[in-house]
Amino acid sequence: MKTLIEHFEVLEDPRDIRGKRHELKNILVMTVYGVLCGFTDFVNMADFLELKEEYFVTLLKLENGIPSHDCFSRVFAVINAKKFMEIFIEWIKEIVKEKGRFLSIDGKAVIGATDRVNGGNTPYIVSAFLSEIGISVGQLKVNDKSNEEATIPKLLDIIDIKDMIVTIDAVGTQENITNKIIKNKGDFVLKVKDNQKDLKDDIKTYFDANKEENLNIAVYTTPPEKCHGRLEYRKYYLSFETNVISGKDKWKTVKAIGKVTTYKEEKGKTTIKDSYYISSKKMLLQTFEEATRSHWNIETGLHWKLDVIMNEDRSTSKVGNSIENLSTVRKIVFNLARLDSSFGENVTLKKKMTRYMLDFSNIENLIFKVIPSI
Numbered sequence: 228m229k230t231l232i233e234h235f236e237v238l239e240d241p242r243d244i245r246g247k248r249h250e251l252k253n254i255l256v257m258t259v260y261g262v263l264c265g266f267t268d269f270v271n272m273a274d275f276l277e278l279k280e281e282y283f284v285t286l287l288k289l290e291n292g293i294p295s296h297d298c299f300s301r302v303f304a305v306i307n308a309k310k311f312m313e314i315f316i317e318w319i320k321e322i323v324k325e326k327g328r329f330l331s332i333d334g335k336a337v338i339g340a341t342d343r344v345n346g347g348n349t350p351y352i353v354s355a356f357l358s359e360i361g362i363s364v365g366q367l368k369v370n371d372k373s374n375e376e377a378t379i380p381k382l383l384d385i386i387d388i389k390d391m392i393v394t395i396d397a398v399g400t401q402e403n404i405t406n407k408i409i410k411n412k413g414d415f416v417l418k419v420k421d422n423q424k425d426l427k428d429d430i431k432t433y434f435d436a437n438k439e440e441n442l443n444i445a446v447y448t449t450p451p452e453k454c455h456g457r458l459e460y461r462k463y464y465l466s467f468e469t470n471v472i473s474g475k476d477k478w479k480t481v482k483a484i485g486k487v488t489t490y491k492e493e494k495g496k497t498t499i500k501d502s503y504y505i506s507s508k509k510m511l512l513q514t515f516e517e518a519t520r521s522h523w524n525i526e527t528g529l530h531w532k533l534d535v536i537m538n539e540d541r542s543t544s545k546v547g548n549s550i551e552n553l554s555t556v557r558k559i560v561f562n563l564a565r566l567d568s569s570f571g572e573n574v575t576l577k578k579k580m581t582r583y584m585l586d587f588s589n590i591e592n593l594i595f596k597v598i599p600s601i
Contacts, residue, residue, distance in 0.1 A: 231563070231594050232256060234318045241305045248291040254302050255556075257283060257293070259594065262560045264584040267541045269296040269303075282587060304547030311555050312365065316386060318559075319364050322566065327359035329518055330391045330413070331525040332382065332399060334375045337539060337550060352554045353378050355386050356529050358394075358521035361565055363529060363558040368551040375399075380407045388413035392508065394522040397422055405480045405507065414508040416485075416518040425474060430503045433471040434464055434486045443468050445512040457493035463519075464488075465512045481505045485515050533557060536577050563593050 232252055240251040260283075261272035273296035276283060280293050294302075334351045353375055355365040365386040369378045375398050383393075383404070389412040395404070397420035408415045419427045439446045444466045451460045464486040472478050485504040490497060504519065533539040537557055564579045569592060583590050 231259075231318070231559070234321075235314055238311060238314055239307065241307065242302070249289075249294045249298060251302065251306075253287045253289060254294060254299065256287060256594070258299065258303075258556055259560055259563075260587070260590055262537065262556055263564075263580060263590055263593075265538060265580065267538045269299040272296070273299060279587075286591070300546060300549065303549045303552045306548055306552050308368070308548040308551040308555070311552055312367070313385070315555055315559065316365050319362065319562065320387070323357070323360065323362055323364075325360070326387070326391060327357050328392055328514075329358040329521040330364070330386075330388055330393050331356045331358045331522045332379060332393060332395045333522075333525045333530070334369065334398070335530045335533070335539075337554070350550050351375065352551070353382055354525065354529060354558075355382060356525040358524040358528070361524070361528050362562050366551075366554060366558060368554070376401055376404070379404055383407050383411055383413075392416055392510075392514075392518050394518055396522070400426070400505065402477050405478070405505075409480050409507060414506070415480075416504055416506045416508075416515065416522075419503040419505055426472060426478065426505070427503055429472050430484045430486070430505075431501070433466070433468065433484065434503075437466075439464075441466075447512050447516065449516075457491050459489065459491050461490070461516075462488040463512060463516050465510075465515045467509050478505065480507045482507055482509050483515075485519075487519055529561070532576055533561065536580060537561065567593055569593075 232255075235255055236252040238251065238255075240247075257276055258272070261275060264275065266272040266275055273293065276293045283289060283293060332353065332355050334353045336349045336351050351369045351374075352366050353369060354363060356363055365382060367378050367382045369375055379395065379399055380403060384407075388408065391413050393408050393413050393415045395415070395417050397418045400417045400419050400423050405415060405417070419430060421427060434444070437444055444464055447463045449461045449463075451458050465483060466485070467483050469475070469478075469481050469484060471484070472481060483506040485506060487502045487504070489500045489502070502519075504515075506515065506518075510518075537560070539554070539557055564576055564583075567579060569589075570579060570582060583593070
């Protein structure tokens with residue numbers, strides 16, 4: 228199997244050959260090192276690399292030393308983000324043979340890259356995540372959260388969703404998105420909120436009017452769980468009675484409707500929250516439970532770690548394609564660390580990042596040995 232470098236060295240270098248002093252693949256490798264060591268901007272990253280110049284000159288056989296922070300910035304601004312992502316996706320396809328059952332899609336803001344001059348827009352990265360495996364498999368950038376709906380179908384066209392159940396929050400509950408998922412041979416479990424008020428009201432009215440004794444409704448209650456000092460349990464309801472949907476022509480791909488009631492008990496007070504869903508598949512109630520719960524993994528297993536451990540929200544680079552390209556590098560680093568079992572079992576991402584920073588041999592092992600050995 229190819230090393231990480233062999234995969235990404237096919238990426239086209241858009242720079243003018245005149246005056247070019249640093250190979251693109253070496254810039255990518257040094258950026259991976261910088262991100263693994265916790266740096267979010269090119270000024271401090273370049274300074275860190277210069278402090279370790281002797282190491283990198285030896286490792287990469289650099290002829291012109293360490294690139295300046297301006298060089299890093301210019302390179303990531305002009306790299307073709309679409310091509311970079313396509314290579315990323317092909318890399319993931321090679322190293323992850325089993326996709327699992329669930330693919331979660333969700334957007335996340337990059338707060339540090341907010342354009343405070345031109346309208347204050349905050350860029351969003353819409354990501355696709357293999358929930359059971361914990362691997363990022365694709366992304367696209369949108370200028371603000373309101374454009375997520377238009378971006379999701381494009382993301383569904385560049386990743387393989389065949390035979391998978393796609394989960395998306397309510398922003399994805401749109402006719403064009405459900406049709407796209409089915410066209411690409413996947414299935415869906417999508418949350419329904421007030422952005423599709425008629426659909427939500429139809430589902431809510433049905434479950435409110437029909438008690439648990441209704442033979443057309445499957446019901447399951449989870450055992451209570453202690454979580455952050457409170458007691459939680461959930462009730463899952465699933466029915467194939469989709470004729471209750473008034474706009475069935477619009478939602479012709481829907482084969483099941485569901486409801487999840489979450490109970491939280493804390494300091495003697497109980498709060499109850501209902502959530503509603505549509506599905507394109509007549510699935511088992513257990514599968515419905517697993518699908519809805521798997522969607523949390525993109526928040527806790529990817530977005531939270533990108534922010535808290537990899538400091539993505541502090542990334543300020545926003546010139547040209549920098550936002551999207553640096554987000555791709557962070558996803559590469561995230562996947563590398565996630566797949567690295569060389570430290571043994573149950574070593575957290577935070578602990579791995581510390582070990583990479585303190586001993587570069589761990590990063591060498593990660594880039595040149597761990598991935599080819601999978």
